Amino acid sequence: MTIGIVGAGQLGRMLALAGYPLGLDFLFLDRSADVPAAALAPVLAGTFTDRKLLRRLARRCEVLSFDWENISVPALRAATHGLRTRISPPLRALATGQDRLAEKRLFERLRIPTTRYAAVGSRSGLERACARIGLPGVLKTRRLGYDGKGQALIRKRADIAAAWDALGGVPLLYEEFIDFELEVSALGVRGRDDSEALYPLTRNWHAGGILRLSVAPWESAALERQARAHLRAVLRDFSYVGTLAIEFFVCKGRLVANELAPRVHNSGHWTIEGAVTSQFENHLRAVAGLPLGSTAACGHAAMVNLIGRMPPAAAVLAQPGVHLHDYGKSARPGRKLGHCTLVAPSADERDRRTRALLRALAVSLVRAP
Ligand SMILES: Nc1ncnc2c1ncn2[C@@H]1O[C@H](COP(=O)(O)OP(=O)(O)OP(=O)(O)O)[C@@H](O)[C@H]1O
Ligand SMILES: [Mg+2]
Incomplete structure (x- = not known):
């Protein structure tokens, strides 16, 4: 089965890395052929609104998916017109995820507290x-x-x-402006048969508006309960198929929804090494109509984004148990170039090793673990 993916950035690249063991093939569309997923699969190069190119992609795939939100919904719909190609996640979720006002209205309609x-x-x-x-x-x-x-x-x-x-x-x-205590994200997946699998809650630290660190599971029974209910409500409302993330602020012990992403999400990268089935594999299982995999954590994970400049690989890999993901992008200030992940047997050990990793990477974060 060939999965067509609009957008060939690092998320597309990690989808392909997760999909080949399942026997899936990939075809991408992006503005240039010099993109992270190009190392793994062919890329049709052109604009995201090029109807002819989208049509070519749709003709060659059983399922069309996307690795970022900012693509034209009408162009995508037109591309599959009269074909048996499915679009997953659904276009309604894509349309909502590309407009902050539509997101707020969805949260209000589903009684999910928001700003x-x-x-x-x-x-x-x-x-x-x-x-x-x-x-x-x-x-x-x-x-x-x-x-x-x-x-x-x-x-x-x-x-x-x-x-x-x-x-x-x-x-x-x-x-x-929310004077939040912390930020968390909820990540879940829904299959074509309406099955659902939700990952444990992830805590996130941002710097300069960019995600820097995620740790999971973030153990808080009360927050986890709220997050699961909100995530389920959104997945069901969209009759969603694939992986979806919702970002929340935590304010006075309550979740306040910030935004959603109708795709695999940066705060879920820890699931590659830290969960039984990664968010990427589960997204593909869902869109391909296969059974979902377990979303259970395999330990206590931390994921650090590598931003602006890649550290020497040896410096990262010299840290015991640390995995490196290099997206193959050219360096630019503020650009996400890769990430690294560690998985520890306890939350205390994870936090200790995370502090050592942040020191080695010369990353300082306010209120880090
Ligand atoms: N209303 C707010 N109050 C306090 N902090 C905020 C608010 N909105 C955004 N932030 C901070 O800025 C970060 C990025 O904001 P937001 O998630 O809205 O933007 P984005 O550019 O869409 O980010 P992403 O890369 O997650 O798509 C938030 O995670 C949070 O740390
Ligand atoms: Mg955000």
Whole structure:
């Protein structure tokens, strides 16, 4: 079976790495042939809205999936018109995941607590939103944001002008700033037969808007219960097929939904070595109509993102039990180039070894384990 994947970044690359043992084949589409997944499978190079190219991809695959959100829903729908090619995850989930306003409305409809927000379309609209929601707050582009890009923090009224100058001109969303205790993400997978498998809760640390560290399982029975209920509600509402992630702030012991990703997610990379079945393999099992694998943790995992510059491989691998994933990308400040993972027999040992790894990588994080 050939899986077509729109987007051939590191997520696509790790999907292919997980899929070959299952006997799956891959074909990618991306803007250039010089992309992380190109080392593993052919890449059709062109724009994401090129209907002819999408059609070529769809004709050659049983299932179409994607490794990032910012692709045209109508173009994808048109590409499979009249063909037996399935699209998984469903386009409704993709459309929601590409628009922060649609995400907020989904969370509200499913009674999943989320930040207070207002849609913003003009400078005066931003003034009104700040007055209604209050300060401080965060102004975000509704679409195309990632790794903290397309965001501006508004601490005081005097910041409004600069935030508007930086982001104005496209549809925006203003939301309250959450003084969170911590951030967690919930990751789950749903199969074509409606089966579900949810991973243990993951705790995340960001720096400069970019995920830096994840540890799992993050053991908190109360948070885990809320996360599972929210994740299930979203998976079922979309009649979802594949892996899905929801990011939450934890505020006064309660989960507040930040955003969702209708795909495999950076905070789930620990599952490659740290769970019985990785998020990548389970995504493929789901979209291919195969039984889902166990999402149980095999120990206590930590995943550190390698950002901007790759450390020497030997320096990472000299750390006992550490696994290195190099995405084969060229270095650029703020760019995710790889990650490394360790799995320990206890949470205490994981935290100790994580601190040593962060020191070796010269990464300092506020409130790190
Ligand atoms: N309303 C908020 N209050 C406090 N912190 C926030 C808020 N919104 C965003 N942040 C911080 O910025 C990070 C990135 O924000 P968000 O997840 O909205 O952006 P993104 O660019 O879509 O990121 P991703 O790379 O996860 O797609 C959050 O994980 C959080 O640390
Ligand atoms: Mg995020």
